[in-house]
Amino acid sequence: MIGKIPYFWDFWLLIFSFQSYSILITLDLDKNYSYQKPSRGKYKLATKVLILGGGFSGFFTARHLKKLLKNKVSIELINKENYFVFQPLLPEVAGGSISAQNAVSPLRFLIRDIKIRKAEVESIDRETQTVTIFQGVQRRPTHLHYDHLVIALGSDSDLSRTPGLQEHALTMKTLDDARKLRAHIIERLEHADITQLPEVKEGALTFTVIGGGFSGIETVGEIKDLIDRSLKYYPNIKASEIRVVLLEFADRVLNEMPASLAEYAVEKLKKRGVELQLRVGVSECTGTQLVTTTGEVINTRTIIATIGNSPSPVIKKFPIAQENGRILVDQNLKVKETDNIWSIGDCAVIPLTEKPEGRDDFAPPTAQFAVREARTLAQNIKALMENKPLKPFKYNSKGALASLGAGRGVAEIFGIKLTGRLAWLIWRAYYILFLPGIPTKISVLWNWVMDSMSPRSVVQLYSEKTPEARYIHYRAGDRVYEIGSKSDGFYTIISGKIKITGVDAETGKENSRSLIAGDHFGERLLLGATRRVATAVAEEDTKVLVFTQQEFLKFAEGLPFFKKYFEEHMKASGLDKKEIQ
Numbered sequence: 001m002i003g004k005i006p007y008f009w010d011f012w013l014l015i016f017s018f019q020s021y022s023i024l025i026t027l028d029l030d031k032n033y034s035y036q037k038p039s040r041g042k043y044k045l046a047t048k049v050l051i052l053g054g055g056f057s058g059f060f061t062a063r064h065l066k067k068l069l070k071n072k073v074s075i076e077l078i079n080k081e082n083y084f085v086f087q088p089l090l091p092e093v094a095g096g097s098i099s100a101q102n103a104v105s106p107l108r109f110l111i112r113d114i115k116i117r118k119a120e121v122e123s124i125d126r127e128t129q130t131v132t133i134f135q136g137v138q139r140r141p142t143h144l145h146y147d148h149l150v151i152a153l154g155s156d157s158d159l160s161r162t163p164g165l166q167e168h169a170l171t172m173k174t175l176d177d178a179r180k181l182r183a184h185i186i187e188r189l190e191h192a193d194i195t196q197l198p199e200v201k202e203g204a205l206t207f208t209v210i211g212g213g214f215s216g217i218e219t220v221g222e223i224k225d226l227i228d229r230s231l232k233y234y235p236n237i238k239a240s241e242i243r244v245v246l247l248e249f250a251d252r253v254l255n256e257m258p259a260s261l262a263e264y265a266v267e268k269l270k271k272r273g274v275e276l277q278l279r280v281g282v283s284e285c286t287g288t289q290l291v292t293t294t295g296e297v298i299n300t301r302t303i304i305a306t307i308g309n310s311p312s313p314v315i316k317k318f319p320i321a322q323e324n325g326r327i328l329v330d331q332n333l334k335v336k337e338t339d340n341i342w343s344i345g346d347c348a349v350i351p352l353t354e355k356p357e358g359r360d361d362f363a364p365p366t367a368q369f370a371v372r373e374a375r376t377l378a379q380n381i382k383a384l385m386e387n388k389p390l391k392p393f394k395y396n397s398k399g400a401l402a403s404l405g406a407g408r409g410v411a412e413i414f415g416i417k418l419t420g421r422l423a424w425l426i427w428r429a430y431y432i433l434f435l436p437g438i439p440t441k442i443s444v445l446w447n448w449v450m451d452s453m454s455p456r457s458v459v460q461l462y463s464e465k466t467p468e469a470r471y472i473h474y475r476a477g478d479r480v481y482e483i484g485s486k487s488d489g490f491y492t493i494i495s496g497k498i499k500i501t502g503v504d505a506e507t508g509k510e511n512s513r514s515l516i517a518g519d520h521f522g523e524r525l526l527l528g529a530t531r532r533v534a535t536a537v538a539e540e541d542t543k544v545l546v547f548t549q550q551e552f553l554k555f556a557e558g559l560p561f562f563k564k565y566f567e568e569h570m571k572a573s574g575l576d577k578k579e580i581q
């Protein structure tokens with residue numbers, strides 16, 4: 001338990017360190033992070049800059065361009081959401097130390113005199129210089145012309161390479177992911193507190209995080225903090241029953257930091273009860289298990305994947321120079337073989353030298369770099385418009401910071417290594433400074449102060465919903481459901497084999513049948529069944545597609561041939577004779 005008094009003093013220490021380090025940090029930060037006043041002028045010029053993506057790179061590009069070129073350009077920014085997400089704070093949202101709305105800021109507020117369009121980018125056409133988007137509920141495509149195009153769409157997650165990971169892992173990229181994770185953890189604690197089944201309790205209280213980079217380490221630290229500080233509300237859960245595991249395939253965590261700081265992070269997390277497994281990856285997952293590359297089978301209901309960054313699907317379709325789905329740009333941030341298309345941030349491969357060779361010769365996918373890339377990009381668009389030479393992107397990281405949760409952190413600033421409470425305070429001060437918009441800074445600071453003085457809330461406002469049509473992965477021997485359990489879905493087998501064992505309605509004897517890919521089961525939902533009359537077990541590793549009861553019944557109602565097929569199938573296999581429960 002963390003006492004109130006030390007935390008209270010932390011607040012003043014935070015203010016103090018904020019004061020002392022702000023001078024150091026501002027040396028390296030843009031001086032115009034607070035919001036700009038709306039300009040009253042009208043756009044007069046034709047040069048249209050279209051920015052795709054409103055994350056760190058897109059948002060800061062828009063802001064720098066407006067500052068540099070004022071009304072000489074017409075800037076339009078397109079983003080899926082109407083807000084900017086401060087991704088480094090997502091683990092804190094998951095851990096509950098700040099509320100979800102404080103990790104985001106409305107784009108319209110942050111950049112008021114730029115056109116913001118909440119829409120989804122679908123494709124880019126170089127020939128016609130247009131971008132096709134879909135906006136709001138409108139199904140008709142909208143085409144937008146550009147003179148300069150900035151692609152800043154960030155990255156996506158692709159977990160499809162590991163069996164079951166895509167279907168069963170939670171991710172940590174968006175605000176929704178962070179909210180879902182918090183709700184999921186609280187749901188597991190609620191369930192563990194009341195279940196009588198030891199196996200179910202063990203699964204509910206085992207939390208696994210895959211990936212030991214910044215987001216994995218910060219996420220594991222924050223969720224451990226949430227669990228530890230919530231336990232006092234769950235009298236039937238002992239601290240010794242909690243298992244929090246972090247898997248990292250490499251031989252160290254926090255690759256971007258010096259080895260000594262990574263070692264400190266490992267020691268601190270271990271002391272707080274996090275089990276760190278290095279040189280261990282994930283080989284398979286189901287809804288109830290994670291199998292590691294060393295063969296350990298972990299009974300868990302929580303798998304958080306912070307690995308598997310993949311390129312944006314829009315970029316993959318775009319006929320442009322790419323490397324593994326990321327856009328190849330030159331040192332000036334201009335897309336290779338184009339005159340007016342630029343790309344920065346996580347979606348671009350940005351060389352830092354003329355002849356890049358190793359990994360260190362490319363800009364890393366971090367917010368710290370994205371913000372600086374945005375500044376160079378805006379300067380280069382201006383230079384091109386004024387027929388001046390372009391400037392190559394150059395930036396040397398001034399350091400790195402990571403929070404380990406529970407008031408501890410690691411930091412390297414201008415080569416100085418810091419650990420513990422001081423590093424954590426600097427981490428917080430830095431992010432307060434970095435956050436765009438004064439109101440967001442104040443709200444986050446206020447959240448932190450309140451969190452330090454009050455217990456962690458276990459209110460679950462965002463409840464976990466059963467996803468609609470979804471894939472589930474089972475390992476050989478896994479039980480899909482058993483006789484008497486709730487009939488909540490209709491299953492079709494995508495691959496593998498399922499054995500259904502029931503009791504013959506006429507003879508009363510047990511009988512079983514094996515179903516293979518293309519077969520289905522659970523159709524008695526049509527007859528109004530609410531309980532299973534058979535047990536289904538995976539005979540081999542199996543993937544199924546599950547429709548919820550509501551979805552299945554809607555299909556049957558809307559498609560008469562669909563309903564007829566299942567009625568005939570149930571008649572032929574005698575399923576209609578079984579008692580309805």
Ligand SMILES: Cc1cc2nc3c(=O)[nH]c(=O)nc-3n(C[C@H](O)[C@H](O)[C@H](O)COP(=O)(O)OP(=O)(O)OC[C@H]3O[C@@H](n4cnc5c(N)ncnc54)[C@H](O)[C@@H]3O)c2cc1C
Nearest residue numbers: 053055056057080087120121154215345346365366367368
């Ligand atoms: C949990 C976590 C912690 C992190 N911690 C740190 C840290 O401590 N320090 C650090 O420097 N970096 C950190 N990072 C990395 C950092 O957040 C990213 O490098 C940075 O966000 C990249 O900026 P970006 O603009 O390229 O992409 P993003 O910020 O991801 O922005 C991309 C934007 O494009 C939008 N978009 C995507 N596709 C479409 C489409 N088809 N149509 C419309 N809009 C679309 C998205 O909605 C999003 O708003 C962290 C990342 C995560 C996930």
